[in-house]
Amino acid sequence: MTIGIGIIGAGSISEMHLRAYHEHPEVKLLAICDLNESRAQAKAEKYNIPYTYQDVHELLAREDIDAVSICTWNHSHAQISIAALKAGKHVLVEKPLCTSVEDALALQETVKATGKQLQVGFVRRYASNTRIVRSFIENDDIGPIYYAKASCIRKLGNPGGWFSDKERSGGGPLIDVGVHVIDLCWYLMGRPKVASISGNTYSRLGNRSNIQNLSYYKAADYRADHNDVEDMANALIRFENGASLIVDVSFTLHAKEDELTVKLYGERGGVELEPELTFITEKHNTILNMTPQIDHLSFNFQKGFQDEIYHFIEVCEGRKETLSPVEDGVEMMKILSGIYESSQLGKEIQFQTK
Numbered sequence: 001m002t003i004g005i006g007i008i009g010a011g012s013i014s015e016m017h018l019r020a021y022h023e024h025p026e027v028k029l030l031a032i033c034d035l036n037e038s039r040a041q042a043k044a045e046k047y048n049i050p051y052t053y054q055d056v057h058e059l060l061a062r063e064d065i066d067a068v069s070i071c072t073w074n075h076s077h078a079q080i081s082i083a084a085l086k087a088g089k090h091v092l093v094e095k096p097l098c099t100s101v102e103d104a105l106a107l108q109e110t111v112k113a114t115g116k117q118l119q120v121g122f123v124r125r126y127a128s129n130t131r132i133v134r135s136f137i138e139n140d141d142i143g144p145i146y147y148a149k150a151s152c153i154r155k156l157g158n159p160g161g162w163f164s165d166k167e168r169s170g171g172g173p174l175i176d177v178g179v180h181v182i183d184l185c186w187y188l189m190g191r192p193k194v195a196s197i198s199g200n201t202y203s204r205l206g207n208r209s210n211i212q213n214l215s216y217y218k219a220a221d222y223r224a225d226h227n228d229v230e231d232m233a234n235a236l237i238r239f240e241n242g243a244s245l246i247v248d249v250s251f252t253l254h255a256k257e258d259e260l261t262v263k264l265y266g267e268r269g270g271v272e273l274e275p276e277l278t279f280i281t282e283k284h285n286t287i288l289n290m291t292p293q294i295d296h297l298s299f300n301f302q303k304g305f306q307d308e309i310y311h312f313i314e315v316c317e318g319r320k321e322t323l324s325p326v327e328d329g330v331e332m333m334k335i336l337s338g339i340y341e342s343s344q345l346g347k348e349i350q351f352q353t354k
C-alpha cells in the first residue's frame with residue numbers, strides 16, 4: 001500500500017518531515033503548500049513533489065492525499081487540522097497541538113467524529129533514548145516516579161519572526177520548547193492527572209537584539225522590532241498521585257551556559273534523559289551511574305523525526321497506535337495554559353479533581 005502525503009508549511013521543520021517521508025518506501029509525497037509560494041516551490045523541486053499550493057484547502061481537496069503533516073505557525077494548527085480531518089485525511093500536527101484549551105477540545109471532538117488518526121508531533125517520545133527509558137520504567141527498574149525536573153535554558157535565542165509574535169505563536173519559550181520537556185516528563189511519569197500549577201513568566205530582558213559577537217538561530221522572517229512573548233517561564237506542577245515536576249525554560253536569561261536537562265527520580269532508581277542518558281541505581285549497597293551502549297545518548301534530531309514519521313505511517317496503515325494521541329495534546333494545552341494563567345493571577349491554580 002502507498003500512502004499519499006501532503007505537507008502544509010514549507011519552513012524549517014518541514015525539512016525533517018520531507019526527508020523522512022522521502023526515504024519511506026510506502027510513501028508518495030504528492031503536494032506541498034505554503035503561503036510563501038517560492039518556499040513551497042523550492043521544497044517541491046528538492047523532493048520531486050508534483051503539486052504546490054498556496055491555499056491549504058486546495059491541497060486538502062485532493063483525493064489521492066491520505067495524510068498530511070502540518071508544519072505551520074502554532075495558531076493555525078487547530079484550524080488546519082480540523083479541515084484536514086474533515087477532508088478525510090490522517091494528521092500529523094507539529095507541537096504544540098494548538099494555542100488554547102478550547103481549540104484543543106474542538107480538535108479532540110473532530111478526531112472522534114471523523115474517526116481519522118491524529119498524531120501530535122511530540123517527537124521526543126519517539127526517540128530511542130525515550131523508548132529505552134520507557135522499557136526500564138515498564139520493567140519496574142525505576143519504581144514509582146515522584147519527582148521530575150526539566151530545564152531548557154537559552155542564554156540568547158529568541159528566534160524572532162512568528163516565534164516572538166504572541167498572536168501567531170501563542171507564547172514564548174514555554175509553548176515553544178517548554179512543551180517538549182514538560183511532555184517528556186509527564187509521559188514518562190505515566191501521564192498523571194494535574195492537581196495544581198504554580199507558574200511564573202518574565203519579560204524583563206526583551207529579545208536582546210543589541211547583542212553582538214554571539215550567533216543564534218533566527219526565524220526566516222526575523223524582525224527585531226516585534227516581541228511580545230515572555231523571556232522565561234518556570235513552574236511547579238503537582239499531580240494527584242503526589243508526584244511533582246519543576247520546569248524552567250528561556251529564550252534569554254543572564255545564564256552562563258545553555259542548558260537542556262530532563263531528570264526523573266523514582267523509588268528504585270533515577271534517570272537523566274538529557275543531556276545524556278544515564279540510569280542511577282543501587283546495587284549491593286553501592287550507588288551506580290549506568291550509561292547504556294547505544295548510538296545516541298541524547299536526542300538525535302534527524303533520527304527522532306524519522307522514528308516519529310515512520311511510526312505515523314504505521315498508524316495510517318492501521319498497524320500501530322500512535323504514541324502521542326490528541327488526548328495528550330489536550331492535557332499538554334491544559335498544563336501550558338495553566339502555567340500562563342497562574343503567572344497572570346500571581347497565585348497557584350487548582351485543577352478540578354474528578
Ligand SMILES: NC(=O)c1ccc[n+]([C@@H]2O[C@H](COP(=O)([O-])OP(=O)(O)OC[C@H]3O[C@@H](n4cnc5c(N)ncnc54)[C@H](O)[C@@H]3O)[C@@H](O)[C@H]2O)c1
Nearest residue numbers: 009010011012013034035036071072073074076094095123
Ligand atoms: N518538533 C520540533 O522539534 C519542532 C522544531 C521546530 C519547529 N516545530 C514546530 O513546527 C511549526 C513550524 O515551525 P518552523 O520553525 O518550521 O517555522 P517556519 O516559519 O520556518 O515555517 C512555517 C511555514 O509555515 C507557513 N505557513 C504559516 N501559516 C500557513 C498557512 N495557513 N498555510 C500555509 N502555510 C503556512 C509559513 O509561510 C512558513 O513558511 C511550529 O508549530 C513549531 O512549533 C517543531
